[in-house]
Amino acid sequence: MSDERYELYYWPGLPGRGEFIRLALADAGVPWTDVVRARQAAGEDGVAALLEVLQRDDLSPPPFAPPILHARGLWISHVAVILDWLGGEHGLAPSDEAGRLAAHQLQLTLTDFVAEAHDTHHPGGSNLAYEEQTEEALVRSKSFREARAPKFLGYFERVVRAHGEDADHLVAGGHSYVDLSLAHVLDGLAYAFPRAFAQWTKQTPRLIALRDRVFARERVAAYRASDEHVAFNEHGIFRHYPELDGDA
Numbered sequence: 001m002s003d004e005r006y007e008l009y010y011w012p013g014l015p016g017r018g019e020f021i022r023l024a025l026a027d028a029g030v031p032w033t034d035v036v037r038a039r040q041a042a043g044e045d046g047v048a049a050l051l052e053v054l055q056r057d058d059l060s061p062p063p064f065a066p067p068i069l070h071a072r073g074l075w076i077s078h079v080a081v082i083l084d085w086l087g088g089e090h091g092l093a094p095s096d097e098a099g100r101l102a103a104h105q106l107q108l109t110l111t112d113f114v115a116e117a118h119d120t121h122h123p124g125g126s127n128l129a130y131e132e133q134t135e136e137a138l139v140r141s142k143s144f145r146e147a148r149a150p151k152f153l154g155y156f157e158r159v160v161r162a163h164g165e166d167a168d169h170l171v172a173g174g175h176s177y178v179d180l181s182l183a184h185v186l187d188g189l190a191y192a193f194p195r196a197f198a199q200w201t202k203q204t205p206r207l208i209a210l211r212d213r214v215f216a217r218e219r220v221a222a223y224r225a226s227d228e229h230v231a232f233n234e235h236g237i238f239r240h241y242p243e244l245d246g247d248a
């Protein structure tokens, strides 16, 4: 049904990759139901609802993993694909082909960055607890702090500056869903690696300006101050383990 409320399927209790979708929905002013949380609030087994969607063979293709957006009869998975669709439908992406492709490419680079941030605490595998892979995590996080994060952040700073020395957006034409995602990644990195973040961002003032502009947007600020918004914690992608943030 085209006028049904959008539904987001994602794990409860953590911002996770679902947060990229929530931020875009909030900024676009689109109401949505966080299905798992809503069912739990009603005393039902919310996670079962998500697992049921993952098992559906009538969806083509069946989603492999959340987040999953159910909107206007479509079932869409993968953050970058959901945002490409939402961006086109709700004015959060450039309308021309080159601009839309640029936004999609930048979002996929963020996908890679997020996966590497996750792997700092789970380099040995997502099926193992952090405590079972702390030695590898120390090695991986050192490489992330010293090489990978500065490389990704330097890249995004360069992309912003290409729009003008004082620019604070990633794609031509101004604000887009990619800015929302980058602001969230910066927020997550500041939570997980506060010490390293302070060093990295000395080189990336335009990214800080972008983050501050995004979080000051009226609907984004209202969402982030609401009960819908779940704070970072040690269950998600961005986890704060002081030992992974380097020596003081």
Ligand SMILES: N[C@@H](CCC(=O)N[C@@H](CS)C(=O)NCC(=O)O)C(=O)O
Pocket: 016, 017, 018, 064, 065, 066, 067, 077, 078, 079, 080, 111
């Ligand atoms: N490329 C996917 C990754 C999705 C993903 O890794 N989802 C996680 C939660 S954030 C999950 O539940 N994965 C289950 C699995 O990989 O088996 C995206 O960007 O949405």
